[in-house]
Amino acid sequence: DLESKIANPKNWAAQAGDMFNQRYSKLNQINTSNVGKLQVAWTFSTGVLRGHEGSPLVVDGMMYLHSPFPNKVFAINLDTQKIVWKHEPKQDPAVIPQMCCDTVNRGLAYAEGKIFLQQADSNLVAMDAKTGKVLWTAKNGDPKLGAVNTNAPHVFKDKVITGISGGEWGVRGYLAAYDINTGKQVWKGYSTGPDAEMLIDPNKTTTWIDGKVQPVGKDSSLKTWQGDQWKIGGGTTWGWYSYDKATNSVYYGTGNPSTWNPSQRPGDNKWSMSIWSRDVDTGKVNWVYQMTPFDEWDFDGINEMILADIDVKGKPTKALVHFDRNGFAYTLDRTNGALLVAEKYDPKVNWATHVDMKTGRPQVVSKYSTAQNGPDVNTKGVCPAALGSKDQQPASFDPNTKLFYVPTNHVCMDYEPFKVEYVAGQPYVGATLSMFPAPGSHGGMGNYIAWDAGKGKIVQSKPEKFSVWSGALNTAGGLSCYGTLEGFFKCVDAKDITKELYKFRTPSGIIGNVFTYEHKGKQYMGVFSGIGGWAGIGMAAGLEKDTDGLGAVGGYKELGQYTDLGGSLTIFALPN
């Protein structure tokens, strides 16, 4: 059912439009020659002020919208424009201060006549898509311990897959699968700890060792932590997941090890900061690859895994492409986890010179090693900043140009670790940050780039004033579209991204993802606006000091000259 809904380009039935995370639409009515005539068709306010991430879904003439906390859901009939049903969960507002980077929610999932909502308080809910009636609720985590949720649930086969947030609260990360019909948990695989709890088979699960894919061996995680630190060691899973039917695997990434003070957790801290392939039916780990062993900068590895069949160094490859927070873009063979390409997609990256292709390890520049410099020493000028060369904002893949379109950040930081005591349910951060625009660049804090993942090269780069915190969309109309933090919805020519073909100022800064659908023979494009997320946390949570908001406020202070709060959806179409 979901597969056929996705196959119909009139729908937008999954957060990325498909299960490969490509964010590509076959619709071509809006194209490079007429996009300049785009007009606003309609708008809709969610009535919620904080950051609006993700996008609505469209299935068979109904649109399903979500909001940040309190996670309202609206079902709108596209014929009548009426709200058919509305659901507002009752959630304890005590979860609000347990959320690190604004009270965002990355959207809903659809399957078999059901809508799935992953609430902030960690309850996973299935609703009847026609009526909004709650069919089941599953408790996915304990918000009292900081285990909250922002990720979108993802449906693959008969399972709804969800993750967990709370890396800054010492939450031990995991991915879990629930039966879409009953809400019963089918499997749960932790990011750290004993093999059995991670669903790792020491002899069958493989990783990249010595230039080859080889079995991970016994206790691959436990060996890389001191004492019991792995129990409060992070590795949360709040990103976008993808699925390949051919390998029957779900692909996703794990976040930072806790705490941010690296001196409190010597070792590689496996398998935080890693790319995972798990069997979707059993959760068993096929392969895992760690990008940033012993993280010293908060470079969470949760960014989306985009699956695409491309030429890698001239060879047709079933690839997995990932733009990591650490500033490197990785191309792996998704069938076995072999590392094929790892290159900087942000020329300002300075914390590592390169990735050693034999060990798969980044070569750290000692001056930027916050562990070597030690606690209570401010390590200055690390690029990228903790929020990475790219954060959660998902990139797109265009099968026509064979390129990836990547919303990026151009931000650096000063990072000062300090000793922190673990107290259950309290923040467990352990570093003070301040962030600022990357020095010596175009003067802005963002770039929209076109990337060749087979070669590991930037093809083109379009400068932006602020970080691009919105998800990208490419279409068969030759367009690549995204939003900016000032609030502009933009479409550029996929063949030459420096050519801005359309621009419209929406009501607030954009951190949502561009999506498209067709209704009654007409193509529509849309995007949520509503400033927030980590980059917009200063405005969303009313913070002021430069080091507030885990250091994000400083760099984005100027945003107040361009936008203010407010969540709404803007839908565009060509004139009649």
Ligand SMILES: O=C(O)c1cc(C(=O)O)c2c(n1)C(=O)C(=O)c1cc(C(=O)O)[nH]c1-2
């Ligand atoms: O470690 C975590 O559990 C965790 C959770 C989240 C989240 O759930 O939004 C973010 C982060 N970390 C994080 O490091 C980060 O940069 C970030 C940005 C955003 C956002 O929505 O803009 N969320 C989060």
